[in-house]
Each structure stands twice: as C-alpha cells, then as structure tokens.
Amino acid sequence: MGYQKHVLIFLISLVLTQIISGSEALESLVIASHCTSECGGITIPYPFGIEDGCYYKDKDDHSLNPSMRITCNHTFSPPQPILGNNIQILNISVKEAEIHLNSNISYKCDESDNSSYYYSYSWINLRSFTISSSKNKFVATGCDTYAWFKGKRYGKNYSTGCMTTCNELNDVANDGRCNGVGCCQASIPDGVTNLKTEAYSYNHHTGVEFNPCSVACPVANNAFKFSKQNLTRNLSYYLNEPPKFPVVYNWGIGTKNCSEAEKEESCLCKSNTDCINLTHEQQGLDGYRCDCKKGYSGNPYLPQGCQDINECEAASDECEKPEYCRNDVGGYHCECPNGYHGIGTNTDHCISNTKTKPWLMPVILTAGTGGVIIILLIIAFIAYWRHGERKITALREKNFRDNGGEILHQKVSGMDVLKIFTIQELENATDNYNEANIIGKGGFGVVYKGVISGNQPVAIKRSLKVDPNQVEQFINEVLILSQINNRNVVKLLGCCLETEVPLLVYEFINNGTLYAHLHDEDKVPHLTWNLRLRIASEIADVLSYLHTTISTPIIHRDMKSMNVLLDESYTAKVADFGASKLVPLDQGQLATMVVGTQGYLDPEYMLSFELTEKSDVYSFGVVLVELLTKKKALSNQESELERCLALHFISKMKQDRLFDIVDKNISNGLKEIEQIKKVANLAKLCLRLKREKRPTMKEVAMELEGIKRMGSNVKHSIGQSFDELENFGGHLVEFPTVDDGNNGGRDSDIHSLLKNGR
Template sequence: MGYLNLILTLLITMISTPLITGDEALSSLVIAPHCSSMCGNITIPYPFGIEEGCYYVDQYNFIKKSTIMGLKCDRSGNLPKLILGENIPVSYIDLTEGEIRVNLNMSFNCYSQGESQRWHSTWVNLVTFTLSSTKNKLVATGCDTYAWFTGFRHGMQYETGCMTKCHSLNSVADNDCNGVGCCEASIPDGISNITTKVSSFDNHTSVAFNPCSVAFPVANDSFTFLRKNLTQGLGFYSDFPLLPVVFNWGIGRQGCSEAQEQGSCLCKNNTICSDLEPDQVGYRCKCKDGFTGNPYLPQGCQDIDECKGANECEKTEYCTNTDGNYICECPKGYHGNGTRTDGCVSSSKAWLTPVIITAGIGGSIIILLVVSFLLHWRNGERRIKKLRESFFRQNGGLILHQKLSRMDALKIFTAQDLENATDKYNEINIIGRGGYGIVYKGIIENNQQVAIKRSLKVDPGQVEQFINEILILSQINNRNIVRLLGCCLETEVPLLVYEYINNGTLYDHLNDEAKVPLFTWNIRLGIATEVAEVLAYLHTTITTPIIHRDMKSMNILLDECYTAKVADFGGSRLVPVDQGQLATMVLGTLGYLDPEYMQTSELTEKSDVYSFGVVLVELLTRKKALSYQRPEIERCLAMHFLLKMKEDRLFDIIDKNIANSQGDIEQIKKVATLAKWCLFLKGEDRPTMKEVAMELEGIKRMNKHPWQDLKSSLDQENDCEYLLLGIPKDDDGTSGSNSGKDSDLYKPSSFSSSLAGGR
C-alpha cells in the first residue's frame, strides 16, 4: 500500500508540475493542485498535508498509519483546527528550522480533604518527533508536589523530574520558578514519546490553600508563573487552555547519504540536504543561497532574480542575474566593479589613478592592518589573562594556594593544560554526563590518562566550603575511591582532574548481557564489600565525615580487576562533628533516594545507607532501581524487593545467573536480609555503614578457607586472572581445588541476632 501511494503521488506530481511556473512556482507550498495549503489560519506546506497523496509517506515504513506527516483539518467548530496524531492541535509549521508547534494538555492531580478528586496525566505518542531542547522546558507547580517526565532517547527510556514545596503564599514570588511553588527540569536532545505524571507528598493535607499539583512541558516563550494559580482548584485546571510545545521533525528515518543512494531523497534541484543531530532521525532540505521556494517539492527551489530587488549594483542596467546570484558589470568604455561602493569610471580618465598612487595607498592600508592586528592581539591576550585571574579569585584560587603552601595535596592545572589534554574539549572525548557536570577523557604529561570533570557553577558564597571539600578529597587515602589529582580554577566553572578508570561502571556490567557470565556472585559480593567499606570510611574514619548523597550503581567504577572505585562527589556534603544532620535541598536520583530524606529534607548518614541498600538489591537481582517499563507494582525495585521478602519468595526476584549456584545460596540469603535492614523506612532503624561493612566481610568469609582471599594475598596480575575464572589458588601460587573441610571462620554476628529480635 505504501508503494502504491508513492507511485500515485509521483504521477500527480508529473501531471501538475508543468502547471506551476513563474511566480506561481515561487509561492507554491503543496505538491499537487488538489492539495489544501491552509486549514483555518494555519499554513500546511509539503511534506505535511491533509488529503491522500498530499503528504510524505516513508516508503520504508509499510504501516501507513504511522506516518507523522499526514494531518487532519477539523472543520466541526467555528474556526477550522489543524490536528496531528491523536487529537493534538497544531498552531505552526516551520520548514526552515524543521519545527512544529502543537498544543498539549497539562497533567494535574487535585485533592479535597486529602482525597484525590481527579488525576490527569499527559502522554504524547509522536515516535519520530522529538522535543526541542532549546525552545521548551519541563515545569511543575504546587506547594506539595513532585513530577515525573519520562520518554525515550537513543532507544532507551529516559526519566527526569523535579519537586517543589512551600508553606505559605508569602514565600512564593511571581515570575520566579525557583523550586518554591514552582520547579523546572531541562530537556536533553532527542526525547520522544513523552509522558508527564504528577503527584503529592501528603495529598495536600499540609497546604490547604493549594489543592492541586500540576506538571507540563511548555515552550519557553509561553509560560509565566503566577503564585495566585497555586490557590486554584479542579475547575480552573479542567478548563485551562492547551499549552504550546515545540517539536523537531525530519524526513524519514535515514540520513542524507543513504536516502540519496536509494533514490528516495526529497532534496532535488538547487537544494541542500542536511543530516539531523545525532539524537534525531531523518534529514531536512533547504534552498541554496540565491534560491527560494519549498525545498521538499519535486521541482526543487527556484532562482531569485536579484536584479528586480535590492542589490549592490550602481545602476539597474549594470545588473545581470545569474543562477543563484548576480553580477554588476560596467558598460563598454568604463571600468570598475559597477557597485555603489566601487562605481564605473570612464576609461578616458584613467590617468588620474596611476599605479604609483594605488601602490602607495595599498601599502599604507597593509601597514595599518598589521599594526591594528598586533594591537588587537596584545589587548586580547591581556583581556584573557585578566578574565582567567578573575575566575581564579572567584573560584577560591587564592585560598587554595595559601592552604596548599602548607601541604603537598594536589596539583593546580592551567586552563591551557586541560585544553591541550582534551583536544579543546572535543566531543569525542566525552565519557560521561551527570547531574553535576560533564566528564572528559584526557592525556596530561607523561602520557597519563585522566578524567576531567567540568563541574556546575560554584556559588560565590560557598567558595570556602568548596575549597575545603577539594582539600579533603585530595587527602583521602582509600584505594576504593577515585583519586582526585588536581583542579583548574581559571575558568568560569571549576575543572576537577581525577584518575581514569577503564572498565566502566557497575551499572554497565549489570545491564550488559555480554558481561553477565563473567560477573559472578563472588565478584558482586566483593564489590559490595568494598563500597560498604568506603562509605564506612567516609562516615566514621576521616576527621570531617562526608555524606556521599548520590550513591548508585552508575557512580561505582570498576577497574580491570573488578575493584570498586566510588566516584562523583559533586553532591556530597561535609558534616561537622558536632552536627548529626543537615537541612538541605533534596538532591539525588529517583529510585535511590531515602524516603525519610525526601519528606524532611534532613540529610543524615543513614541516607547513604538506604541508597547502598538499593545497590545491594541491584547486585542481587540485576534489575534497574526504577523502570517504567515494568508493571506498576514492580516499578520501584526497593519496594518490590521488600514485598518479595515479606512473602518469603526471595528467589522469584534473584538474578538466575547467581541463583543457580547452590554453593552461594546461604550467602545470597544473608545479603538479601542485610539489604532489607538497610531499606527500613526510618533511618534510626537502619544499621550504620560500619555495621554493614563488617556484616558483608563476615558473609564474604562464609565457607572460605584462609588461603582463598584472592584480593589480598595474590599479586594483582594473577589475581585478575583467577578472579575472572572463579578458581582459588594454593599457597604455592598454583590453582587449587575446592576439596577439604569447610572453614569455621564465619560466626553469627550481632546483625543476625538483631534481626531475630524483631528489628
């Protein structure tokens, strides 16, 4: 059916093309005479259309109904409306930028006396359209609100969100979406098929003046936050007008080269074909300079006659139109360029401009340009130097220098050092993006590979705390923490230089089917033990304790020996010894966030314990902490795990790759019980990280002979080899067997007895 429509379209085009000539061709937007170019006051240019044969259909997409170029003109009301997909109104289509502006409902959840009155969520199923990351934002409003925005990016599910609380209208300001009454989330490139959901922390029982939670994507130029809207109820939002949202579109699902090779490319005469951004699919056409028209029509773009409009020629008769351009020519007997700035001069007066005068003027101009360039270059160098000095002082460089003069802590790099190391921050060197910055791979002196993190902008009021945190991290002496090598403070945002870890993250290994066979239970248990010891070290061993605040599998790096390296301290907080908890803005990753911390905003060391408990469950189950692709009851991994434990059906959720190993069953049960303890809702009921680390070390030694401790008794090279194979070594360095008596090193700990006591 798709091929039949294509052939029909081409036949109509061949018949109609000779009829579209001259000025009519310049203004034509549709592919055939029978095609409508307007719906109400909305222009419909090809490749869009509303009649059969009037819009582009991807010949490689055999399900015709899935095309996104076919629109509908709804003439049921007083003013016709242009509709896209499932009843989505269209307000504007842009051929040049490849954008389409549509109007969408907002998501809202309204409450009355603590009970939900009505829930409405937004779902936009436009698979090959992507939200414009530069012209939209994600917004949530309310005084007791949290919102989720989900979609697909690079074929994988993407999730983000924000939350907002306020206790009175006096704390909220108009036109200020700052997290109090209103919050925003940014949109990355390539997001499609979006869903918006919104809910309340406590059903608005604590903020009676604000009955509704609201969330929506919206164009940047179309939303103004007003605090009076927080007092509106269900009726207000039910009748609220649709909000404009900008989507990007392209032609087909192939790039220019592939489409041109197959002969399906719509870019014809006098047009340029451009591939879209990597996060988008398809391509776009545009007219070459000097041409105009609709670049998607078979006849292509038509030449602009510049001689009939504004041009640089001295006189109209001097202008000659060319294909895509024009030239100015002097008539016979005259010389010059024929332009307004260099007009035609009679050849009989040529003696007035001898060569010597021309050469003198030209030489003077060259000298003047050279002098100007040198002065500009010197001034530019001074400006750059002053700007870097300003950033250095702003980011606390002077304070850092004073403190480094008393210790050998870390190296301060120059901005030029790190530009050279990353090839001027070339995108091919990006190895990670996170909530606190972008990470680049770089090579510094002695060919040492490093990871360079471009952090978020530092608050000038917190420079002292930022410097203290850098100094403490640089002095941490723990083999399982990614080592901070130095920093650069000459740029607007500080740059941090870390050691480079080459084997990816724990998240990568858990979610890569090809790596699972090598990712044995012993390796997973070893990683869990090392991470627990790191957190215990941060909480109890160092002089000023540190709360990590974003512990998750993506922040656990692995080297070639599967040694865990905890990373990303961008959101960490220092805890003074006389202060047990901190009141902070809630930061972290959904699925790992401590529920008590989310509700009270009070950060404690037990928040890290909860997040680590989720990591333990990931190691046991090989499932993501939060996934909207799973059934609703299984969406949150921590809650689903606790339910299975309560039903005594633990092995329904355990990863089959480790559950089939009978020798590890008892260890798996012990770790699962420990994870359950870490996930208690009240922080005071959870263990400390020191208790967790001790318990994991005990579990690790169950049924293990003293000579089987691979990671401490063998050299690193052979250690990696035997760790991957899962074979212990004898004392003489040769591979051993599992025969022999079971060790009695493992003894029941206080952890087991505390659980038995009903904790």
C-alpha cells in the first residue's frame, strides 16, 4: 500500500511538474512584459533588448547606440535582429555569454585590364565585445594571396595573418583541407576587439588567371569548409552574392568586476546565481557575467533570478527506479518507499522489510478476520479523506480561476515574484478574520490587521464580494503595485487566490490615515505646519513618480486624505490603487467611467469622462486645501456655500480672505505665513477648472520642495511669478454662475457639480 501510494504521488507530481515547466518555458526572457522577446525567430534575452528600458545600459556608457541595444529590421522577411551598424545576429547565449554574428568577408579581385576592386570591413568597435579565440579562426583563400587580421588587444594595436600560393588548380586538394595551398588559416588570440580584415595579392593574380580574387575573414570553427570552387569565383560573384560566415563574440556586463559591482550594489546577478569575472579569453573586456548555480536554470539577469531544476524529470540514472527520485532545492536524492529500507540507488537497493523480518509474517497471519476489518476501515477512511481533499483542492483551483489568477499570472510574468500566501496562513494571521481586527473599509473591500510569521504586522485587504468588476479591481491593483518602487507608497507583500474572495497582503502602517489626523481633535495638534508641508511634498513626489518616472504612467484616480497613511515618524504612504489606471505611452487621455470620491473629483473629468494626469492634480489640490484648513472636502453639516471645500477655498481667495479659512493652529511666524500663502496659491493653480491650465505633478512637487527650503524672500514660479499670484484679489480661477454664451454653459455645469458635490 505504501509503495503504491508513493508511486501515485510520484506520477501526480511528475504531471504537475510538466505543466509548470511547460508554462515556464513559454515565459520570455525579457525584463518586462512590454519588451519584445524575439525578432525573426531569434530570441532576444535580457540584458539585450529592442525597446528603451528593455536592455542593459551601463551608467558609464554615454553612446547613442548602447552595446546591448538591438534593432529589429522589418525590411527583411523574416525580420532581422541587427547589432550596431547593420551586423546581423544569429544567436545570443546567456549561459555562455556569447553572441553569434553574421560577418562579411574582405576580398580583392583583379580584372583582365589590371583594374582591381578591394573591400574591407571593420567589425564591432564596442567595449563589451571581443572575438572568441577558442571558437573562431582566421581564414584566407587564393593562389596569390596574403591576408591580415587586425584589431585592438588590451588597448594596443595588434595584427596577425597568413599567406597561400599555388601554381595550378590541380595543385589544390579538394578534400576540405586548409593547409597553405589555396587556403591558409591562423589562430586568433584572446581579447581582440575593433576588428579589421584585409586581403591582398602579391602579383595581381598574374599566372593564376583561374583565381582572380583573394578572400579573407574570421569564421566560427567548423563553419567553413574549403573547396576548389572557392578559388574560381570572380568579382561579379562577390558583388552579387557576397558570402557571410558566423563569428562568435564574447560579451560582459558593465565596467566593474564582481566584487566592485556587488560593493556598489549595481551587480545584475540575481537570486540563485553566481557572479563570474571574465575569463582569460575575455580579458579584453571589462566587467563580469552571471550564471545560474548548479541545480538551477533560467536567465540570471532577470529580477526573479534562476529557478530550481527538477532533476527527477530526467529520470536520474543514479536512482534504482525513477519513482525513488526526490527533488531537492538545487539538487535531488534517492529514497526508498514505505516498507523498504536502503538508499534506493543502483549500488544500494531498496530491500523489503518483510524479507529481513520473517517473524512478522506469523503475526500478520494470526491477526485473522479482526485485522482484515481494521485494515478495510482504515482504507475506507483514507479513501474518504482523499475524496474530501480532492474536493477542497478543486474548490481552491476554481477560486484561483474565478479570482483572476490566470490573468494575473500572465500580466505579472517577468516581474518580481510576489509571495503567495495559503488560506491557513491568513486565517491564522487574522484570527479567522475576527471583526476586532478590522482597521478600515473602502469601496473595494475590508482591511484587517494581521500578524504573519516572524511577528511581522501586515494589512490584509479582502474584497467585499466576488464579481467580474471586483476581480478586475483586484488584478489592476496587483499589476500597478508590482510596478511601483517608492518609499512613500504602501508596499505590496503578496496575495492569496485560493479563497472565495481575493486577498492582498500589504505592509502595516501603524499611525492611521491623514484624514483621521486632520479631523481628530486629539491628533491634529501633532500636525505642525512644517509636518503638513513635508507630507504634501511627499504625496506630490509620489504622484509625480507615477506620472513621469515609471515606464507606463499611472493615474491614481482616487487621491484623497483617506488614502494617505502615516507611519510612526509621520512619513506619508500613498495607498489604495484599486481605482488606478495605467496610461499607454501613445495615449494622453483615457475614456472611462467616472470613479473617485465626491469632493475630490476633477470637474472636467465628471463632465467629459476623459481621464488625464491632470485629474490627479485637481484631487491633490483638494488635499492641499485640507492640509491648510483642517476642513473636510465635502461636508453636509456646513452651509450650502461652504459645503464644497474647493469652492469655499476659491471664494475666500478671490475675496483676499485666505486666513479666514486657514487652520488657526499652524501659523507661528512670518516664514510660516509666507509659506502658507505660496501653498495656497499652488492649491489655487491645481484647482483650475480647465485642466490644461493646471501645473503638472512634477512642477507641483518641485514647487513644494522649493517652498520647504524658502526664506521669506524666496521666489518661485509655475508659468508665472508666485509674487504675482499673492494678489489674492486676482481671478486665476473663474466660477461663473451663468453661461457667458461662449462655452455652451460648460463652466456653469462644472460650478453646479462642485456646488452639489456630484
């Protein structure tokens, strides 16, 4: 029974392993999902790449054509991957740190009237490539020929070559030998780059008219086989059908060796990899290369590093039977099934315990009918238990699919791997989702405080219900957070997809929301003006980072004080990306359903349904006013004129009565007053009705940073002098109550929306 159990488990694990390895084989070797993984059937693995951001570029490489950048030339069919100046790529090997290129030849042909044609080609002149000395040779053909192989070696000029002569075509062997008669060859030394080959004739091929041309080129070993036909080709052949031969080059990363790169924390070698200084053959290169550790495979330059190899898939010859093989992390071992002892290898076989303990047989035989019944009951219990386990497993797999697990896997493939938590881990962490552990509720779910292994506090977000919209929000948030790396954004630690509702696990921020601190009389005294100014600057930096720094811009779409958390040092942490949108590089605006929170919504967005980055600018302007005034963005307890904070603030600014609305507890001196005025003017710009007149978040972040450092006489500007904007009687933001006849009532519509909080 035990033996059959292990056989069954082995077969199941083998099938699952094949499924997993098959899906991994489909994953590309690129750095991000938007990167092209192949060109014309040639795989383009990172650190090479085609699009910007998809290839490695050393910080010291200021050239317009970085050595790892590849062009996919679509003028050919199929397309051709090109390196540098029109050099065709045949193959790229990450493991061997080699690149195979299609090389032109050098030739000199003499015509009957003694005119000649000479062609010379200079090879790659990049710091990151040297020709392989062990996998190439230099070859020349001709009966009146000498040829040069030239380049740079360790920074100095280098040259070598060979010569070949023959009197008649019959003198030449036709068995593929290159022995100095009609064909000669030379070895290539280590570390040569910036190659140039030249072919010449001693006597313009006089006396050997059957051989009009001298030819030379470096070529990969075994890629060139000499024949007499090489000697009889004339100039027209080389003009019409110039042959090309593969050449193998070595490449490396950066300009530092392993220890230097690791010390600078710039080393590309990721988890389960080894950093290797370049070999003697590559001494002409600076830098290093990466390789997977023994027992691991994959692309060692990608963020997820190398993955464990299941050695048991190859049915190791060391184990007595394939089912005795047990895969380990980075290796494997042989193991006998239950009821057997031994190691399970070909030299130490598994031996049945009954053979070494014959006294057990009488005991089993005398057990009688009672023993048989007990065994049958145990078998029935195991069968029932396994049936229940299968039902639980099937339910978890269904939940995984329903929660968008397959879609999420496709979208985040190639990115850093999130921790996948089990159901049991999160139930234990939250005391079975005890209501006492609820720390927040929002439009997309409930947030629990929990403690995972190592006594690490976490925040666990649980969706309110399962429907297609909720699944999209869940996938959207994981996708967005997986691309964000910013100290002022709440960090996503992992997720769980096996439950009925999807779960996200975040770092726990222990000091509550900015909203709570602004509107809790016990907490607000801690928010000094300098602290509020710093928080505003940190939020602006995050939004600027989302809009301009990452490869695909992100619009938060629900920027508000309730989505800003504060840690113990009052550092701002922007949270809740459930409503956020990725903005394709070729689109400046998105047509979407209006999503957000009343009081913070961009008026133009509400009317046009067109979402832009300036929508975040408007919402941030409302947060700035909250920081200035300690008032809520929308309050039904206030009078109609004061219900909408944005309108109330603009009204006070137009009346030159800013300090009627500013929080009385934040101004302690002239410097603070000047800073408050400038922040108020900045908020006023952010709240402009027409989005094109609002500043960008990058400009806002720079302005806030300047205000933080300012003295009382420092000037800043966004489009115009802030000294001019301090004239609070100016009409920088217009809110007409009636249609002026020129805009179709649009401004009055916006005014109505703001006034009524819609």
